[in-house]
Amino acid sequence: MKHYDVVIIGTGPAGQKGAIQAAKLGKSVAIVEKQNVLGGAQINTGTIPSKSLREAALHLTGAAQRGNYSGASRAKQKITIHDLIEISSNVIRHEWEVIRGQFERNGVDLIWGTAHFEGPNLLMIQGDGDSQLVTADRFLVSCGTRPAKPADIPFDNDAIFTSDGLLKLERLPKSMIVVGGGVIGTEYASIMATLGVKVTLVEGRHQLLGFLDSEISGAFMYFMRQQGVTLRMGEKVERIEKVEHRNGTVSTLVQATLESGKKLKAETLLYAVGRQGVCGAMGLDNVGITFDDRERLKVDEHYQTNVDHVYAAGDVIGFPALASTSMEQGRRAIAHAFGQDVGNYNTDLFPYGIYAVPEISMVGKTEEQLTQEGVPYEAGVARYEEIARGQILGDRTGMLKMLIHQDSHKILGVHCMGTGATELVHIGQCVMGLDGTAEFFINNVFNFPTLAEAYKVAAYNGLNKLAHV
Numbered sequence: 299m300k301h302y303d304v305v306i307i308g309t310g311p312a313g314q315k316g317a318i319q320a321a322k323l324g325k326s327v328a329i330v331e332k333q334n335v336l337g338g339a340q341i342n343t344g345t346i347p348s349k350s351l352r353e354a355a356l357h358l359t360g361a362a363q364r365g366n367y368s369g370a371s372r373a374k375q376k377i378t379i380h381d382l383i384e385i386s387s388n389v390i391r392h393e394w395e396v397i398r399g400q401f402e403r404n405g406v407d408l409i410w411g412t413a414h415f416e417g418p419n420l421l422m423i424q425g426d427g428d429s430q431l432v433t434a435d436r437f438l439v440s441c442g443t444r445p446a447k448p449a450d451i452p453f454d455n456d457a458i459f460t461s462d463g464l465l466k467l468e469r470l471p472k473s474m475i476v477v478g479g480g481v482i483g484t485e486y487a488s489i490m491a492t493l494g495v496k497v498t499l500v501e502g503r504h505q506l507l508g509f510l511d512s513e514i515s516g517a518f519m520y521f522m523r524q525q526g527v528t529l530r531m532g533e534k535v536e537r538i539e540k541v542e543h544r545n546g547t548v549s550t551l552v553q554a555t556l557e558s559g560k561k562l563k564a565e566t567l568l569y570a571v572g573r574q575g576v577c578g579a580m581g582l583d584n585v586g587i588t589f590d591d592r593e594r595l596k597v598d599e600h601y602q603t604n605v606d607h608v609y610a611a612g613d614v615i616g617f618p619a620l621a622s623t624s625m626e627q628g629r630r631a632i633a634h635a636f637g638q639d640v641g642n643y644n645t646d647l648f649p650y651g652i653y654a655v656p657e658i659s660m661v662g663k664t665e666e667q668l669t670q671e672g673v674p675y676e677a678g679v680a681r682y683e684e685i686a687r688g689q690i691l692g693d694r695t696g697m698l699k700m701l702i703h704q705d706s707h708k709i710l711g712v713h714c715m716g717t718g719a720t721e722l723v724h725i726g727q728c729v730m731g732l733d734g735t736a737e738f739f740i741n742n743v744f745n746f747p748t749l750a751e752a753y754k755v756a757a758y759n760g761l762n763k764l765a766h767v
Contacts, residue, residue, distance in 0.1 A: 302326045304635065305421055305434040307413045307580070310338025311621045312440035312612030312628030314397060319632040321404035328407040328432060330423055336397045336408075338442045339613070341390055343462045345621045348485060349653050350386035351465070355492045358382075361655065377493060379470045386465070413441075415581035418605070422581075436607045436635045439595060440628055441580065443573040443613040451538050451569060457552050458538065458567045461486065471495060471565040475554050477535050478570035479506040481652055484518075486568055488654040491525045498528040498562055500535055500554065507652065511664040511713045513699065518658060518715060521695055525655075533558060538567060575614055601631035609635055623648055649727055651720035656695055659723040662711030662730055663701060674704040678736065678760020682716050685755065686747035693717045698752040700726065700736065702760040707735040718749050725753060736761055 303325035306313045313329055314337075320327045335342055355361065358377050401408050409432070411425035419433050445460035447453055455463040461482050472495065476487040479501030487499045499506075499522075505515050506522075506529070519529060537555040543563065552567040575593025582589065587603050589595050595603055595610040602609050611627035613619045626643075633640045652658040668675050682688030682696030696716020703710055712726030729738055739757035744750045 299431050299433060300328075302328045302407075302432060302434045304328075304436045304438065304632065305330065305413075305432060306438040306440060306628075308338055308440040308442055308612070308614075309336045309397065309408075310440055310442050310612055310624065311340045312624040312631075313338070313438065314400070314628070315625045316438045316440060316611065316628035316632040317406045318400060318404055319629045320636070321406055323632075323636050323638065325636065327405070328409055328434070329401065330409045330411060330413045330421075332410075332412040332441075334410070336394050337390075338440075339444075340621045340624075341393045341397070343465060346389055346393055347386045347465050348461070348482075348489075350389045351382055352485070352489050352653050352655065354382045354385040355489050356655065359492055359494075361492050377470065379467050382470075382493075383465065413580060415584045418585050419607070437609065438628065438631055438635075439577060439580070439582075439603075439608065439610040439614060440612040440624070441575075441577050441614055443575050443593075443619070445570070446572040446574045447569070452540065453569070457540065457550070457565065458569065460569055464568055467566075473497075473564035473566070475500065475552065475562050475564045475567040476570060477538075477554065477567065478572075479503065479529075479531075480570065480572075481507065483568070483570035484522075485652060485654045486570065487527055488522060488525065488656075491522070491527045492655045496526065496564070498530060498564065500530045500533050500556065500562070502532065502534045504532045506531075507658070509650070509664075510652075510658065510660060511699065511711070512666055514658060514660070514697075514713045514715050517695075517697065518654070518656070521656060530556070530560070530562070533560070538569070573613065573619070577614055600634040601627055602634065607635075618648060618650075620648070620650070622651075644731065647727055647731055649720075649723050651723075653720065656693075656716050657719040658715045659719040660711065660713045661723050661727045662709070664711060664713070665701065668701060668710060673710065675701050675710055676704055676760050676763050677701055678756040678758070678763070680752035680755035680759065682749070682752070685749060685752050687749045687751065688716070690747060691717050691749075696749075698722065698756050700753065700756040700760060702736045702757075702764070704764060707737060707761070707764075709734060709736065714752075716749075722749055722752070725750060 304320050306317050306329040309331040317329045411423040414422045416422050476483050476499045487497050491497045534557045535554050536557045541553045543549050543551045551563045554562045578593045594616045597610050597615050601611050609631040611631045612624035649661040678700045680698045682693045693716050699713045701711040709730045736757040739753045
């Protein structure tokens with residue numbers, strides 16, 4: 299029986315970074331993976347494949363350049379699901395190699411199998427046809443989550459599927475109902491619409507992506523409608539079933555019946571409402587750790603569970619459940635486990651990225667939050683159509699909004715929509731992290747032409763408003 303300083307369960311972003319951090323501290327490390335591939339949802343079913351699919355859709359349809367070149371920028375007239383998945387698969391294979399290489403270089407033992415706690419420091423790992431026991435002084439649980447699949451929905455991974463199943467489609471459908479207007483639902487709805495799929499999105503709230511600044515969310519909803527997406531807001535699905543459809547020939551369609559009585563039909567349906575934890579079968583009761591009804595673990599500010607030697611990070615602990623935050627959580631959990639101080643951790647400056655079409659990103663406060671908190675602010679806005687780089691890229695819809703404190707001129711929030719939004723937001727994040735003001739953007743030179751110029755334009759716009767110019 300082998301003993302380790304730490305055993306990590308799950309090779310997703312939290313597990314990866316936790317394992318490398320432990321190895322850098324000179325600790326003996328093992329990482330356990332129950333799937334037959336590395337990387338968890340981030341690499342195989344979530345972040346990487348969905349973003350790869352988005353880039354493939356933008357390239358093959360020419361959508362990123364339509365403002366300048368119209369249909370002439372389309373790389374392929376008839377796009378197949380094979381075209382899209384092939385690009386994604388190449389990226390995924392590369393990421394597998396990168397992760398495996400990192401483990402090998404840092405001396406991390408990779409163990410394939412399903413982990414089950416037999417005692418506080420004893421782990422059973424069940425592999426294909428064999429099992430082994432290992433012990434450790436500390437553990438990091440980073441087993442992730444899976445898409446929620448209610449029992450009353452007839453999932454078949456062909457016509458009715460979750461985000462995991464969408465990536466396994468054998469053909470590009472003509473129509474799709476998307477249930478759920480969260481990040482996953484809106485990303486895939488906009489990507490499919492870009493590919494020419496007739497999309498209907500059903501969301502129980504009256505605003506998509508409710509955590510966004512309402513102006514950005516409103517602009518995004520307008521753009522989706524312009525792309526042909528039908529938004530059924532404030533609606534809830536009562537029943538999902540397959541029905542026969544007669545239109546000259548007999549075919550099978552998916553029908554979603556809404557609580558309002560509306561009946562929606564399409565070739566396919568993507569169910570994207572919530573995710574479910576997977577730690578319930580890990581024997582955590584043998585350690586004294588409890589979990590909630592969605593199999594999520596509760597942790598403190600150091601990512602420590604109620605049992606001192608067991609930590610948890612990533613999607614399994616719930617919000618914000620981002621690959622970027624999971625990486626840092628895993629690193630910080632291991633650092634704390636071995637008495638390392640990793641310094642300040644400003645959770646107020648987490649950036650959020652939505653890889654929809656168009657791209658959206660934000661950091662800091664929204665207008666609604668500042669108003670609710672009684673913070674005096676002004677909004678400076680720059681639109682891509684007034685930025686030379688925006689014209690060159692053919693992006694007519696992009697915008698950047700900067701929220702400026704009326705008295706100190708400090709930056710309180712940055713909200714972007716358009717090309718490169720998830721990259722552009724980090725400029726504002728850095729200035730906010732260093733307590734900078736809007737004058738920073740006025741008094742510094744930016745490369746020209748770049749989208750970063752939008753910060754200077756937004757700063758002038760906001761400060762001019764404050765000066766009543």
